[in-house]
Amino acid sequence: MTSAPPAPRPSWLLPTLAGYRRAWIGRDVLAGLSAGAVVVPQAMAYATIANLPVEAGLYTAIVPMAVYALLGGSRAMSVSTTSTIATLTATTFVSAGVVANSDQIPRDLVTLTLLVGAALLLARLMRLGSLVEIINKPTLLGIQIGVGATVAVGQLPKLLGETSAPTGGGFIHSINAVIAAVPQANPVTAILSLVSVAALFLFKRFLPRVPGPLVVVAAGILLVAFGGLRDAGVELITPVGQAFPLPTLPSLQHVFQLIPGALAIAVMAFLESAAVARGIRELDDPRIDSNRELFATAAANVVGGWFQTLPAAGGFSQSAVNKAAGARSQLASLVTVVLALLIGLFLGPVISLLPQATLAALVFVAVFGLVDVKDLVLLWRISRRDFAIAMLTTVIGLTAGLLAAVGVGVLFTLILVLSALNRPRVRAEEAADGRMTVVLLGPLYTANVLATEQSVLDAADAARATAPLTELTLDCSTLQDISITVILALRDLDRELAGRDVRLRVRGLPSAARAVAARTPWFRSLEAGGRVE
Incomplete structure (x- = not known):
């Protein structure tokens, strides 16, 4: 008597395992470890942009990534958080009057991430996957430049030895914080920052396959443990205990104040995820379904929100590492999740030795690429109108704030789309x-x-x-x-x-x-x- 064949797996669950080959397992495991070496330190660093404990970043590299691995359609995309999302989170907290500090994760973060997930889920129910992607390149470029400049300047006080996190207050506030930090700069911290930033750029330029962030983080920890940096006045991150994501109830105190920021983050989260998913897709990979990606990103935020994660989206840097290491499915992301869990459970005391300036260096280098001068030059050559839109969006982001820049960017796009559609043909x-x-x-x-x-x-x-x-x-x-x-x-x-x-x-x-x-x-x-x- 022959046994019945196994029940077929639902098409919505683990879609990237369709047609999976046993020979791909080794490549997926290696890719997951390689991406983890980048995504874990970066996620912790991005949490500091919003003045949140590094545990929030670590949790974001666990829960949303696992959820996307189960539901997402991109084989190599790695979903945690990004510099843009972290910056918008910081700005949203400041606008809503939420006091964030690096000692504990506020319940307002749970509320914000759940609101982002709810907005994405509503867009999915309305089948707005393709509509969300109408924001044009000049507008997106202007927002990215605004984010890059704001975050980069916001990290300078930490690179000089100050503990403040001025990013959420905007570009002008960050400039003032830098001016105030220069007289009190710690020379040893400044040297460590300079060397860390230089090393990260060199790894990126000449040794792209080497996990530069992991090497720099390890070097920083070793210098603290054996090099006497702590005695020289180098500030360390807030001590990290046993970091395991546990469910937490949201706070309703600032829920209405958080809604505008949640909408802006939802738009940017899906835009970034869709751009990364399409950018790393191979010709023989399944086509990217906008509505599937919208649902997967929504689920990653809805589930992750309960576990104190930052709003999540596909990140280009870790996804590029994932793809370069040979990832063939979301099994690679599940390997990264296991690695992040092991780090949280067993390496908390070691991570606590990490210099704050090292994390700031990771953020500074990561956002440096957002200021894309080559794309600006290309816009200038092709369309002065598009160049003007990019620069206007940038100026609004640097002066009025990034939430305003996203809102104006969406408005610009709608005006341009309607103008094009309304032209008689x-x-x-x-x-x-x-x-x-x-x-x-x-x-x-x-x-x-x-x-x-x-x-x-x-x-x-x-x-x-x-x-x-x-x-x-x-x-x-x-x-x-x-x-x-x-x-x-x-x-x-x-x-x-x-x-x-x-x-x-x-x-x-x-x-x-x-x-x-x-x-x-x-x-x-x-x-x-x-x-x-």
């Missing part, structure tokens, strides 16, 4: 024997139908200026859908042309749109008069 063919054809090149809807009507009339007037015109055929093949507003506008077009002694004919209207139009007396009269082809 018609092609007037040359008139002959008193007849001409105007072809609609795009759909008609409320916002562009009047401008399109005027374009058709202008084409008719231009043709009448050179020769008699008695008939105009409107090719409506592109109108897969039609509304009462469009039908009334076409009726007005018929009336305007009749006033010019020009007969309107309608050609190529698809059957579904024609059935809707036929419910009106005007269109039925057109059909009765033989003016519909």
Whole structure:
């Protein structure tokens, strides 16, 4: 008697294991360890941007990453937190009046991450996956530059030996904090920071396969343990105990104040995740489904929120390491999760020896790449308008704050999209024997139908200026859908042309749109008069 075959795995669970080969296991394990060497120290460092304990970053490298590994469709994307998300978290806390400190994780962080997850989940339920991605490159570049400059300047006091975390107060506040920190700079801390930053850049430039962040973190800990840095006044991070993510209830004290920041973070989280997922996809990998990624990112935040994590998104640096090490599925991310758990459970006393300046150096180098001068130069050469949008978004981010920059960036994008969609798209063919054809090149809807009507009339007037015109055929093949507003506008077009002694004919209207139009007396009269082809 043969045993029954195993029940098939649901398609929504572990989709990256579909068609998995046993030969990939070794590559996935190596990739997970390599990515962990980058993501764990970086996640801890990013937590300090929001003046949160490093445990918050460590938890973000565990729970959201595990959830995405179960649900996400990108084979190599590593999901924890990013410099952009951490910076927006800091800004949101300051705007909402939340007091964050490096001694304990505030319950408001639980609330914020849950709000981000809820916003993403709502967008998924409304199938807005593709809509969220409409933010254009200039706007996104301006936000990234604003984040990079704000975070980089915000790390300078820590690189000089101060313990303040001014990033959440914005760029101007960070500049003031740097000026105040210079007279009290600790020389040994400044030297350690300089060497750490230089080492990270050198690793990135000449030894990209070596986990530079892990090497620098290990060196910093060894120098504290055996090199006497503590006696020289080098500040260490807040002591880390046994760090294991435990469920925590949210705080409702600042929930309404946190909502604007949560919406901004949700937009940026999905934008970053979608960009990373598409950027690292191989040609033979499954296509990235925007709505699946939206759901996976939402679930990562909803589940992670209960465990005191920062809002989560796909990170480019750790994902690039993951891919370069040969990751073939999200099994690599699960290996990273296990590594982060082991670090949290057993290496807390060792991590507590980490100099604060070393973590600041990790953040400084990580955000340095956000200030992409080459992309700015490219925008200047291709489109001065796009360059102006990028710079305006940057200036708003540096002066009014990053939340305002995200809001203005979304508004810019919507204006540009509507402007492009509302532009009438018609092609007037040359008139002959008193007849001409105007072809609609795009759909008609409320916002562009009047401008399109005027374009058709202008084409008719231009043709009448050179020769008699008695008939105009409107090719409506592109109108897969039609509304009462469009039908009334076409009726007005018929009336305007009749006033010019020009007969309107309608050609190529698809059957579904024609059935809707036929419910009106005007269109039925057109059909009765033989003016519909």
